[in-house]
Amino acid sequence: MISRREFLQASIAASALYGISGFGNWSKLSAQQALTQDDLLRFDTFGNVSLIHITDIHAQLKPIWFREPEWNVGVGDVSGKPPHVVGKDFIELFNLTPGSADAYALTYVDFEALGRTYGRMGGMDRVATVVNAIRADRPDAILLDGGDTWHGSMTSYLTEGQDVINVMNKLGVDAMTSHWEWTFGQDRVREVVAGLPFPFLGQNIFDNEWNEPSEEFEPYTWFERGGVKIAVIGQAFPYMPIANPGWKFPEFSFGIRESRMQEMVNEVRDQGADLVVVLSHNGFDVDRQMASRVEGIDIVLTGHTHDALPEPVIVGETLLIASGSHGKFVTRLDLDVRDGRMMGFRHKLIPIFADVIAPDAEMAALIEEERAPFKDQLEEVIGHTDSLLFRRGNFNGTWDDLICEAMISERDAEIAMSPGVRWGASLLPGDAITREDIHNVTSMTYGQCYRTEMTGDFLKVVLEDVADNIFNPDPYFQQGGDMVRIGGLGYHVDVSAPVNERISNMTLLSTGEAIDPARNYVVAGWASVNPETEGPQIWDVVENHIRKIGRVALEPNTSVQVAGL
Amino acid sequence: MLTRRDTMALGLGAAAVTLVPGMASASAVDEAIAAFTGGASVSEGGVTITAPEIAENGNTVPVEVDAPGAVAILLLAAGNPTPGVATFNFSEGAGSQRAATRIRLGGTQDVVAVAKMPDGSFQQAALEVKVTIGGCGG
Numbered sequence: 001m002i003s004r005r006e007f008l009q010a011s012i013a014a015s016a017l018y019g020i021s022g023f024g025n026w027s028k029l030s031a032q033q034a035l036t037q038d039d040l041l042r043f044d045t046f047g048n049v050s051l052i053h054i055t056d057i058h059a060q061l062k063p064i065w066f067r068e069p070e071w072n073v074g075v076g077d078v079s080g081k082p083p084h085v086v087g088k089d090f091i092e093l094f095n096l097t098p099g100s101a102d103a104y105a106l107t108y109v110d111f112e113a114l115g116r117t118y119g120r121m122g123g124m125d126r127v128a129t130v131v132n133a134i135r136a137d138r139p140d141a142i143l144l145d146g147g148d149t150w151h152g153s154m155t156s157y158l159t160e161g162q163d164v165i166n167v168m169n170k171l172g173v174d175a176m177t178s179h180w181e182w183t184f185g186q187d188r189v190r191e192v193v194a195g196l197p198f199p200f201l202g203q204n205i206f207d208n209e210w211n212e213p214s215e216e217f218e219p220y221t222w223f224e225r226g227g228v229k230i231a232v233i234g235q236a237f238p239y240m241p242i243a244n245p246g247w248k249f250p251e252f253s254f255g256i257r258e259s260r261m262q263e264m265v266n267e268v269r270d271q272g273a274d275l276v277v278v279l280s281h282n283g284f285d286v287d288r289q290m291a292s293r294v295e296g297i298d299i300v301l302t303g304h305t306h307d308a309l310p311e312p313v314i315v316g317e318t319l320l321i322a323s324g325s326h327g328k329f330v331t332r333l334d335l336d337v338r339d340g341r342m343m344g345f346r347h348k349l350i351p352i353f354a355d356v357i358a359p360d361a362e363m364a365a366l367i368e369e370e371r372a373p374f375k376d377q378l379e380e381v382i383g384h385t386d387s388l389l390f391r392r393g394n395f396n397g398t399w400d401d402l403i404c405e406a407m408i409s410e411r412d413a414e415i416a417m418s419p420g421v422r423w424g425a426s427l428l429p430g431d432a433i434t435r436e437d438i439h440n441v442t443s444m445t446y447g448q449c450y451r452t453e454m455t456g457d458f459l460k461v462v463l464e465d466v467a468d469n470i471f472n473p474d475p476y477f478q479q480g481g482d483m484v485r486i487g488g489l490g491y492h493v494d495v496s497a498p499v500n501e502r503i504s505n506m507t508l509l510s511t512g513e514a515i516d517p518a519r520n521y522v523v524a525g526w527a528s529v530n531p532e533t534e535g536p537q538i539w540d541v542v543e544n545h546i547r548k549i550g551r552v553a554l555e556p557n558t559s560v561q562v563a564g565l
Numbered sequence: 566m567l568t569r570r571d572t573m574a575l576g577l578g579a580a581a582v583t584l585v586p587g588m589a590s591a592s593a594v595d596e597a598i599a600a601f602t603g604g605a606s607v608s609e610g611g612v613t614i615t616a617p618e619i620a621e622n623g624n625t626v627p628v629e630v631d632a633p634g635a636v637a638i639l640l641l642a643a644g645n646p647t648p649g650v651a652t653f654n655f656s657e658g659a660g661s662q663r664a665a666t667r668i669r670l671g672g673t674q675d676v677v678a679v680a681k682m683p684d685g686s687f688q689q690a691a692l693e694v695k696v697t698i699g700g701c702g703g
Contacts, residue, residue, distance in 0.1 A: 211627045211665070241621040242697060253627075255617045465698040476618045477695055499673075 047336030055146025063354030076473030083307035122327030125359035146303030151180035154439035179237035201234020231268035283480030404487025406545030420482035496564030611688035632680035644674025
């Protein structure tokens with residue numbers, strides 16, 4: 001691992017840029033005294049352009065717990081580089097104070113204890129307070145939403161994203177890009193976008209029939225601020241029809257489309273862009289590679305992989321900004337743009353501590369209004385947990401251990417599979433589990449829990465395939481999820497091995513026997529990308545299970561052994 | 566063989582395309598190239614293949630080949646049981662020497678294009694296209 005000092009010097013030395021990140025200021029302060037809203041918002045306005053970035057809120061309108069990953073393995077050239085640094089290494093790399101509010105916000109270390117000290121994070125009413133404060137300081141700040149906005153909660157499911165759309169419109173978004181938005185179907189996307197007061201960007205959204213850029217969505221949009229011409233190019237999630245059900249948006253194709261990205265950058269530069277911003281849902285490693293290969297991008301506002309970094313990562317002269325997920329953070333990025341180029345920056349990843357930042361009253365009222373029709377359903381207590389429930393991490397997390405346990409029990413299966421998505425809020429030991437909490441980790445438009453048979457051979461194919469989507473050393477082959485979570489089956493994974501050679505020692509946990517390649521196993525799972533998948537909704541399966549057990553108490557899961565680190 | 570279409574709902578998606586029996590042998594690809602070139606040597610470069618890094622649907626993968634000045638381009642799917650896809654011939658009046666089509670890929674493999682140039686020389690390029698089960702997008 002490289003130290004923070006080397007990391008910053010290496011990046012700044014390679015660049016003519018002058019830059020500052022403001023994260024450390026409140027970090028030191030918070031170790032000594034109580035945080036205040038003023039501390040969190042303090043920012044010496046800089047240059048002539050302000051960008052505000054928020055991404056991957058996954059429809060979380062209310063404050064939540066969200067435990068950052070304990071496992072975030074980088075392979076190949078990015079091994080040990082941010083964001084593939086977690087826990088104590090992260091604290092050391094970014095010079096944070098252990099046990100401080102920032103260490104709590106950015107790492108998993110002592111999550112439960114620090115959570116009780118510092119409280120929940122996020123809440124779009126708190127985000128509104130921060131955005132309004134930045135706009136009070138810089139009225140023409142540009143608010144950019146990186147997507148995965150409309151999906152991820154019970155209310156967003158029941159309203160097809162409308163609750164979040166209303167909130168984001170009130171917040172005053174200036175442009176967005178997309179991913180899970182498409183899982184509501186292409187007709188719903190079209191219907192919403194027709195009414196959005198801002199563009200829904202994607203240079204890589206193609207018409208599937210003609211394999212040409214879609215005429216329905218703009219590749220980029222323009223802003224003029226203080227005499228500076230700013231082009232914002234959108235990059236939707238490249239692997240939409242692969243990672244999510246393509247049958248819900250059959251008329252569209254995506255992909256990285258690196259050469260077209262270069263064409264778009266050239267096009268806006270030719271039209272006089274002084275600053276080129278890419279609003280991306282590629283995932284951090286894909287963005288890092290794209291920034292190294294496409295010339296002329298000043299800023300990449302990254303998304304999809306849910307990384308929160310207190311400093312920009314600099315590739316050549318391109319800044320990569322990572323603003324976290326679930327409304328936990330908002331990035332403010334002030335830029336000095338002169339003579340057609342970016343001369344310097346000031347950056348701050350603002351953590352949204354729900355107990356410190358006052359909710360904006362109007363936004364709080366709107367959120368309550370959106371929740372009101374469903375309030376009784378949302379807040380019904382289904383059970384309690386004695387275990388910390390979290391999802392995020394490359395391998396199994398406790399939420400998915402519980403979900404897999406529910407599927408094995410409720411669907412009478414030997415093995416269960418839960419998709420390795422990176423969204424889903426956490427719960428602390430002792431918390432009640434409401435119906436809303438269950439939906440926060442299961443909500444989707446294709447949540448049917450199927451029951452089928454798979455051979456041992458095919459189970460290995462599945463594990464190898466998903467592993468290659470995470471651990472392929474070429475970032476352009478990474479889809480940005482985590483490993484599929486497995487119940488009832490243990491395995492070893494060598495993350496550095498080549499494709500189809502990473503998985504070994506597959507064991508049926510109930511008997512301790514090796515998985516037989518030729519035998520059929522009864523498997524339950526959810527989130528199939530295939531049409532006409534049959535079964536009860538996964539949230540109902542989980543709810544039934546929790547009702548039966550009353551209190552959740554999970555044993556430590558050691559079923560996945562990782563090598564090749 | 567399991568295909569995307571046939572496989573039942575599997576939560577992660579539906580295709581065991583990585584275990585395709587009867588993958589083309591290296592010799593089938595070499596033979597196809599030799600038949601096109603008449604055994605002449607082939608240099609690298611001069612041909613651009615455009616295809617997705619990961620196929621959205623292995624049954625219909627858009628592939629474009631571009632070889633400025635070529636009189637013909639041979640397109641092969643090196644990992645398919647039958648690797649031959651197409652040979653595009655360009656007359657003298659062709660405005661460009663570029664062709665686009667959609668092909669079926671039975672699994673992750675190289676797409677190979679060999680261009681015949683007016684002077685009788687040959688150039689080639691290869692590009693790996695991954696075919697995956699899908700699912701699990703974060």
